[in-house]
Amino acid sequence: MNAIGVAAMAENYQRFDPLAYLQNNYVAPRANFTSEEFVVPWKLRCLADAFATGKITGHTLIDIGTGPTIYQLLSACDYFEEIVATDFLEVNRTFIHNWVHNEDKDGFDWSPYIQHVCKIEGKGEPWKEKEQKLKKKLKKILPIDIHQPDPLGSLFSQPADALISTFCLEAASPDRPSFDKAFQNVTRLLKPGGHFLMIGALEESFYLAGEVKLTVVPLSEVDIKESFAKNGYRIHDFHSYKMPPTLKIGVDDVQGIFFIHAQKFA
Numbered sequence: 718m719n720a721i722g723v724a725a726m727a728e729n730y731q732r733f734d735p736l737a738y739l740q741n742n743y744v745a746p747r748a749n750f751t752s753e754e755f756v757v758p759w760k761l762r763c764l765a766d767a768f769a770t771g772k773i774t775g776h777t778l779i780d781i782g783t784g785p786t787i788y789q790l791l792s793a794c795d796y797f798e799e800i801v802a803t804d805f806l807e808v809n810r811t812f813i814h815n816w817v818h819n820e821d822k823d824g825f826d827w828s829p830y831i832q833h834v835c836k837i838e839g840k841g842e843p844w845k846e847k848e849q850k851l852k853k854k855l856k857k858i859l860p861i862d863i864h865q866p867d868p869l870g871s872l873f874s875q876p877a878d879a880l881i882s883t884f885c886l887e888a889a890s891p892d893r894p895s896f897d898k899a900f901q902n903v904t905r906l907l908k909p910g911g912h913f914l915m916i917g918a919l920e921e922s923f924y925l926a927g928e929v930k931l932t933v934v935p936l937s938e939v940d941i942k943e944s945f946a947k948n949g950y951r952i953h954d955f956h957s958y959k960m961p962p963t964l965k966i967g968v969d970d971v972q973g974i975f976f977i978h979a980q981k982f983a
C-alpha cells in the first residue's frame with residue numbers, strides 16, 4: 718500500500734464538505750427526475766432493477782463509503798433486515814445519523830429520491846413508509862478505512878450477506894495499486910456467495926467537495942470488470958452511462974458512470 722499517498726488522501730478528506738458535495742451532485746441539473754436520460758434516475762433504475770430480481774437478499778447489507786447520501790439504500794431496504802452505513806469521516810456519519818433520527822435541521826431533502834424510487838418500483842408504496850422503513854433498518858453507522866486489511870476493525874466480525882458501494886474506492890484511493898488493495902480488503906467483508914453492487918466513476922481524475930479538490934483513480938470499464946474478475950467475483954450485470962455535456966458542470970471531470978452487480982464465488 719502507498720502509505721504516503723493514503724495519508725495524503727486522508728488529510729485531504731478532512732476538508733470534505735458534505736453539503737457542498739450534495740449541492741454538486743444531488744440537486745439539479747444532475748438530479749433531474751423527469752427522464753432516465755439524467756444520471757440520478759439512471760442510477761436509481763439500476764439499483765431498483767437489481768433488487769427487483771429478488772436474488773440479492775439476506776440479513777445484513779454493508780454500504781462501503783456511504784458518505785452523506787442515502788439514495789443508494791432505498792431499493793435495498795426491502796431485502797435486508799439490517800443495513801450498515803459506513804464512512805471514513807465523522808462529519809458524514811453524523812450527517813446520516815441526523816437524517817435517521819430526524820435531527821437534520823440543516824439536512825438534505827431526500828424526498829424527491831424516495832418518491833422516484835417508489836414510483837419506479839411500482840408497488841404503490843407510500844414514500845413516507847419507505848423512508849421510515851429505511852430509517853428503521855439503518856441500525857449501524859460505523860467508521861471504516863478501506864486501506865486497512867480489516868476495514869471495519871473489530872467492529873464487525875461475521876461477513877455480510879451483501880455489499881454496496883457508490884463512488885468510494887476510486888475516490889478514496891491515491892493510485893491504482895491502492896485501489897486494487899482496497900478492493901481486496903472490502904472483499905473480506907463479504908461472505909462467499911454474497912452479492913456486491915457497485916456504482917462508480919469512469920475516467921474521472923478529480924472532484925470538488927467545497928474548498929477541497931479530491932483526486933480520483935481514473936477507471937475504464939475494462940479496469941472495473943478486471944478488478945471484480947481477479948478478486949473472485951462472477952459478474953451478473955454491467956451498465957454504463959455516458960455523462961452528457963449538459964451534466965459536465967465543472968465539479969469533476971467524470972466521463973461516465975458504471976453500475977456492476979457481481980457475486981463472490983462460494
Ligand SMILES: C[S@@+](CC[C@H](N)C(=O)[O-])C[C@H]1O[C@@H](n2cnc3c(N)ncnc32)[C@H](O)[C@@H]1O
Pocket residue numbers: 730733781782783784785786789804805806809861862863864882883884885888889
Ligand atoms: C465521492 S464520496 C461517495 C459518497 C456516496 N457513497 C455517494 O454515492 O455519493 C466518497 C466517500 O468515500 C469516503 N472515504 C474517503 N476515504 C475513505 C477510506 N479510506 N475508507 C472508506 N471511505 C473513505 C469519503 O468520506 C466519502 O464519503
Ligand SMILES: O=[N+]([O-])c1ccc2c(c1)CN[C@@H](CO)C2
Pocket residue numbers: 742747756757884887888918921923924933969971
Ligand atoms: O453524476 N452523478 O450523479 C454523480 C454522483 C456522484 C459523483 C459523481 C457523479 C462524480 N464524482 C464522484 C466522486 O468521485 C461522485
